Amino acid sequence: MRWDQWLWNIRLYRSRSLAQTAIKEGLVLVDGVAIKPAREARAGETVSARTGDITRVYKLLGFPSRRVSAPEVVQFAEDLTPPEAREEARKKKLEPGFRARGLGRPTKRERRQIERWDDPM
Numbered sequence: 001m002r003w004d005q006w007l008w009n010i011r012l013y014r015s016r017s018l019a020q021t022a023i024k025e026g027l028v029l030v031d032g033v034a035i036k037p038a039r040e041a042r043a044g045e046t047v048s049a050r051t052g053d054i055t056r057v058y059k060l061l062g063f064p065s066r067r068v069s070a071p072e073v074v075q076f077a078e079d080l081t082p083p084e085a086r087e088e089a090r091k092k093k094l095e096p097g098f099r100a101r102g103l104g105r106p107t108k109r110e111r112r113q114i115e116r117w118d119d120p121m
Contacts (some may be wrong), residue, residue, distance in 0.1 A: 001063045003030070003047075004037040010073045012049055012056065022049065046080065054089040056081045063082045 001009075004019040007028065013019040020037040022028050027050040028035065041060055048057045059078040068076065099106065106114060 002030070002038050003041050003042050006041045006060070007047075007062065010049060010058070010069050010077050011067070012058075012071060022051075025089055028065060052089070053092050054081070054085050056085075 004016050004023060007013050007022075008016040013022060022084075023035060023037045026034050029048045030045050032048075041063070042114050043060055043062065045060045046057065047060060048055055050056075053058075057080040059079055059080055060076070062076040064072070080093075085100040
């Protein structure tokens with residue numbers, strides 16, 4: 001199975017084209033080496049993939065025949081991501097000025113608060 005297919009099948013990337021782009025940009029390393037999207041994946045290999053603010057590390061256990069649901073991912077990939085990486089990504093989301101997705105535009109009052117946080121005075 002191709003690496004871009006495997007990354008998409010286990011829901012690491014939203015689309016196969018995003019997986020291909022990430023591999024081409026060097027955001028995906030297999031056993032510490034940059035790869036090409038069409039390279040064949042082998043069981044037991046370790047892959048580290050940068051998605052957003054976090055670098056996720058997985059050990060390849062199997063090959064899904066289709067895109068699997070989130071609970072089924074554990075059958076095909078073992079998550080080896082260090083807890084520190086998850087904590088760091090969570091802290092970045094809590095930084096001043098961060099706005100959760102779906103909250104819409106800030107109000108005038110919220111915008112002034114954001115500007116005060118960003119002002120170095």
